[in-house]
Structures are given as structure tokens and as C-alpha cells.
Amino acid sequence: MEILNGHRERCYENFRMYPEVFRTLYSTLKGIRLKDSKFLTVYEQVAIFLLTLYHNQKNRAVAERFQHSTETISRHFHAVLHAVCQLGTHIIAPPDFSMILNKIRESSRFFPYFKNCVGAIYGTHIPATLPASTQLPFRGRKGYTTQNVMAVCDFDMRFTYVLAGWEGSANDSRILKECIENEAMNFPASPAGKYYLVDSGYANKPGYLASFQGHTYHFQEYRRTRQPRGREEVFNHRHLSLRNIIERCFGLLKMRNQHQPDDLFDGNDPPQSDGEDDEIVEHVPSAQLREMDQLRNTIADRIWNSL
Structure with missing residues (x-):
């Protein structure tokens, strides 16, 4: 007292x-x-x-x-x-999937292009302390043990789902795939026609809209060189501007925990691995891939034509 x-x-x-x-x-x-x-x-x-x-x-x-x-x-x-x-x-509760989120509805940069987006998904590594006998799967390339934490947030910087405890060597796509397929994890899957924003480390499949691979994506790359150009880069820039909300959430946690290592919550690093999970590739039916590729191309064309 x-x-x-x-x-x-x-x-x-x-x-x-x-x-x-x-x-x-x-x-x-x-x-x-x-x-x-x-x-x-x-x-x-x-x-x-x-x-x-x-x-x-x-x-x-x-x-x-x-x-x-x-x-x-x-x-x-x-x-x-x-x-x-x-x-x-x-x-930590799922959002109302029937509503268009304020962040999107009130911005001409995102509406109507991302009107069916319901949140963003992000995987990050957080230091973990474990018994010596169980450390190997959790030890990443930076030399210390971590757990791979997957989180979902809305655009009001509120977490709507958090899954902690996976080994630091686990691949992000593997964790998301397990969440979707295992009902016991209570993952708030988006309804038909809605989707989460994910980075290029995840598959571009129904319910999950990824960025274009092989094109400039991160903000620091744009700052070092130029403004985005071409439909794919313009789409990636808008996609990142909207999905960046979850990185800001983790950045806020990092700022609140400045006594932790400097690279805590460093989600921009390549997935940490023990050499096993790097080969994991999620197999998605080609029809589903074509469906999301078409949606991504349509959004990219509409943004590009509006400029």
C-alpha cells in the first residue's frame, strides 16, 4: 500500500x-x-x-x-x-466479422479495396527459458531459445487471438495450418468472402491475403530507394500499410519491455530453424490458389487504376 x-x-x-x-x-x-x-x-x-x-x-x-x-x-x-x-x-475475443472495420471504411487508401479484411496475422519470436533437455527445438540462429508466437489483431490495435508455446524452429505457415485444422485451438477463422492480411511467408489462400512475392514490400526498402511503382509494388505498399498495425502492437510491447534483449519481438527476421522446418511447404489446392490470386490481382488493378 x-x-x-x-x-x-x-x-x-x-x-x-x-x-x-x-x-x-x-x-x-x-x-x-x-x-x-x-x-x-x-x-x-x-x-x-x-x-x-x-x-x-x-x-x-x-x-x-x-x-x-x-x-x-x-x-x-x-x-x-x-x-x-x-x-x-x-x-482477447474475435471481432464482428459482419462489419467493415473503421480503419478501412474511413480511409480512401483502403476502402473499398480491402473492405472484406477482418484483421492481420503475425508470427514473432520471444525469448523462452527451458530445461536443457528440451532446448534444442527452441534454439534459433541467434543463439538463444525462443518460442514462436502467432497473434491476430484488428485495426484498433486489439489482439483477437494469441497462440504461444510453439518451438522457435517452427515455421509460421505450419503454426497457422495447425490452428486452422485443429478445432481445439479455437482459431477464429474468417467466414467466406472475408480474409486476414498475412505476409509472403504464408500461402495466399482463401481467408488469407498475402503480398506479391519477389516485389519490394518492407517500408525500409521504399525509404532507401524510391516510391512504389508498378501495380504489384503499389499493392504491397497498401497491404503493408494496413497489415503493419500488428507490428505496431508488438512494437508497443517491445517499448514497454526495454529491459529485454534488443531483438525481442523481431518478426522481420527469417524464420528461425534447426534446419528441418525450412523445407515445409503448405500444399493448397490449385483452384483455391487461383481464387485468391484473382482477388489479389483485382485489388491491385483497382488501386493502380485509381492513381
């Missing part, structure tokens, strides 16, 4: 959130499933949880700081963790 009622920056340095945010989280979690115990209030339970995560504290160190047994600290940490996971199912 001394920290919560003290200087705002002190609260941020300890719990990675300002007092008003901490109190909002406290009241929300208490409304879900948390309650005061005989020895610990919900305030202290949430503080233990946040302090452990932000500072990567060992159980014994937290027990010493809060003057409780390691069993008590562990039990209440997991209680808060379960409450946060339950809260996540309410916060």
Missing part, C-alpha cells in the same frame, strides 16, 4: 503499471475469482504476481520479500495466473 499510495513511477518500476491501472486490474480480478485469504489480501496477491513476472524473481526471493512461505507464494501466484488466463478469454 505504501508503493500504491506513493510516487507513480515507483509503482511502475515495481509492478510495471501505474497505480490506477493496478487498482483496475485488482478490482477486475477480484470480480472474477480472487478473494482475500486468511493471510493475504487480493492486493498483495496481485503484487506478488506482477513482481514475479516483471523482475523474473525466484519463488524464494519473493517469499523473503513478502515474508510468507514459498508454498503460500506459489499457491497464490498460480491463483492469480488462472484468474488472468480466465480474464484473457474475455479480452
Whole structure:
């Protein structure tokens, strides 16, 4: 309570959130499933949880700081963790697929070309700590272990789906394919006629509109050389301008976690691999490929003719 009622920056340095945010989280979690115990209030339970995560504290160190047994600290940490996971199912929810998103409807650069777009998909690598016996599949070319996290967001910078836990060597297309085919993963697949924006690392198939391969795509390439020219590059530039929203979401997380390695959330790198998944190619029926290629060409022609 001394920290919560003290200087705002002190609260941020300890719990990675300002007092008003901490109190909002406290009241929300208490409304879900948390309650005061005989020895610990919900305030202290949430503080233990946040302090452990932000500072990567060992159980014994937290027990010493809060003057409780390691069993008590562990039990209440997991209680808060379960409450946060339950809260996540309410916060991270699929969008309304029937609506045209405001970001698209209100911009002449994107409407009506991308009117059926419902979000963007992105895969990124996040450092992971694992036992030595299981590290090999998670070790990437940068020398440390990572997990490949796939996320979906809308254009209001809200995550609508997150899948964590895949090995750092796993290919992005393989992860998406597993999400689509495995109903247990509850992936919010887009309905017929709608699609997500994906980069060229994914297949251009129904429900997933990729950029043109072999043409300039990244912003830094345009800045170093010239403005986009030709229908494919113009399409790629508009595609990137819209899909970049999810990279901004991860960039915001990176900015909030500046104590982590500089290349955290570096999704522009080639897929990390142990030499096995690089050969994975997703096989999509040619009719489906032609359908999405035709859609992509139609959008590219309409954008090019409007210039």
C-alpha cells in the first residue's frame, strides 16, 4: 500500500503499471475469482504476481520479500495466473466479422479495396527459458531459445487471438495450418468472402491475403530507394500499410519491455530453424490458389487504376 499510495513511477518500476491501472486490474480480478485469504489480501496477491513476472524473481526471493512461505507464494501466484488466463478469454475475443472495420471504411487508401479484411496475422519470436533437455527445438540462429508466437489483431490495435508455446524452429505457415485444422485451438477463422492480411511467408489462400512475392514490400526498402511503382509494388505498399498495425502492437510491447534483449519481438527476421522446418511447404489446392490470386490481382488493378 505504501508503493500504491506513493510516487507513480515507483509503482511502475515495481509492478510495471501505474497505480490506477493496478487498482483496475485488482478490482477486475477480484470480480472474477480472487478473494482475500486468511493471510493475504487480493492486493498483495496481485503484487506478488506482477513482481514475479516483471523482475523474473525466484519463488524464494519473493517469499523473503513478502515474508510468507514459498508454498503460500506459489499457491497464490498460480491463483492469480488462472484468474488472468480466465480474464484473457474475455479480452482477447474475435471481432464482428459482419462489419467493415473503421480503419478501412474511413480511409480512401483502403476502402473499398480491402473492405472484406477482418484483421492481420503475425508470427514473432520471444525469448523462452527451458530445461536443457528440451532446448534444442527452441534454439534459433541467434543463439538463444525462443518460442514462436502467432497473434491476430484488428485495426484498433486489439489482439483477437494469441497462440504461444510453439518451438522457435517452427515455421509460421505450419503454426497457422495447425490452428486452422485443429478445432481445439479455437482459431477464429474468417467466414467466406472475408480474409486476414498475412505476409509472403504464408500461402495466399482463401481467408488469407498475402503480398506479391519477389516485389519490394518492407517500408525500409521504399525509404532507401524510391516510391512504389508498378501495380504489384503499389499493392504491397497498401497491404503493408494496413497489415503493419500488428507490428505496431508488438512494437508497443517491445517499448514497454526495454529491459529485454534488443531483438525481442523481431518478426522481420527469417524464420528461425534447426534446419528441418525450412523445407515445409503448405500444399493448397490449385483452384483455391487461383481464387485468391484473382482477388489479389483485382485489388491491385483497382488501386493502380485509381492513381
